[in-house]
Amino acid sequence: MTLAHQPSMWDLAEQATLEPLAGVVRHHLGRGAWVDHLPGWVAGSDEVLDVLLGDIGWREDRRQMYEREVAVPRLLRWYPGQEELPHSLLTDARTELNRHYGPELGEPLVTAGMCLYRDGRDSVAWHGDRIGRGRSADTMVAIVSFGSPRPLLLRPVGGGESLRFPLGHGDLVVMGGSCQRTWEHCIPKTTKPVGPRVSVQFRPSGVA
Numbered sequence: 001m002t003l004a005h006q007p008s009m010w011d012l013a014e015q016a017t018l019e020p021l022a023g024v025v026r027h028h029l030g031r032g033a034w035v036d037h038l039p040g041w042v043a044g045s046d047e048v049l050d051v052l053l054g055d056i057g058w059r060e061d062r063r064q065m066y067e068r069e070v071a072v073p074r075l076l077r078w079y080p081g082q083e084e085l086p087h088s089l090l091t092d093a094r095t096e097l098n099r100h101y102g103p104e105l106g107e108p109l110v111t112a113g114m115c116l117y118r119d120g121r122d123s124v125a126w127h128g129d130r131i132g133r134g135r136s137a138d139t140m141v142a143i144v145s146f147g148s149p150r151p152l153l154l155r156p157v158g159g160g161e162s163l164r165f166p167l168g169h170g171d172l173v174v175m176g177g178s179c180q181r182t183w184e185h186c187i188p189k190t191t192k193p194v195g196p197r198v199s200v201q202f203r204p205s206g207v208a
């Protein structure tokens with residue numbers, strides 16, 4: 001007799017699941033922007049992180065910076081709507097987000113953009129997701145975080161005090177309303193010793 005095909009207690013305990021989205025809390029930022037935050041949306045996220053940190057086709061992007069071409073300080077993986085996501089939990093997450101936000105958004109979240117922050121030197125600078133319709137129309141960007149906690153900072157376009165949303169393993173944050181036009185967001189670098197973090201961003205098609 002072999003035990004090889006029996007699920008162990010460990011496997012059972014590690015199954016990733018989604019908590020009810022009803023627990024999400026909305027923060028109105030002003031200027032028609034809001035952020036929904038649900039820490040611990042995904043329970044048992046370790047197995048999802050394991051898959052995301054594997055060989056799923058991460059690539060380094062390069063950008064022109066003045067005279068020089070430099071590496072963007074994070075790895076990227078883009079899933080157009082038709083490509084199967086690397087873990088079924090992520091497919092379920094998109095379905096649940098669409099069930100919850102569909103009536104308010106009026107269209108589905110389709111694409112999944114992923115960022116891998118290898119350590120505290122990786123980051124994303126202040127920006128709004130304004131490629132496509134985010135430039136001119138209200139939209140939503142839903143982000144699920146896996147791995148080491150990193151804060152998402154938001155500040156009003158044109159200046160003002162910044163807000164800080166800690167994003168830990170399994171946490172959900174949704175930026176909605178005018179957020180991409182009237183506010184900017186970033187993931188700052190840190191000198192603290194942090195492990196890798198993967199963010200999965202769901203967006204409607206035509207928003208990036």
Ligand SMILES: O=C(O)CCC(=O)C(=O)O
Binds near residue numbers: 129199
């Ligand atoms: O990693 C995050 O949570 C944010 C990523 C982001 O803002 C972007 O890729 O547009």
Ligand SMILES: [Fe+2]
Binds near residue numbers: 127128129185
């Ligand atoms: Fe962004």
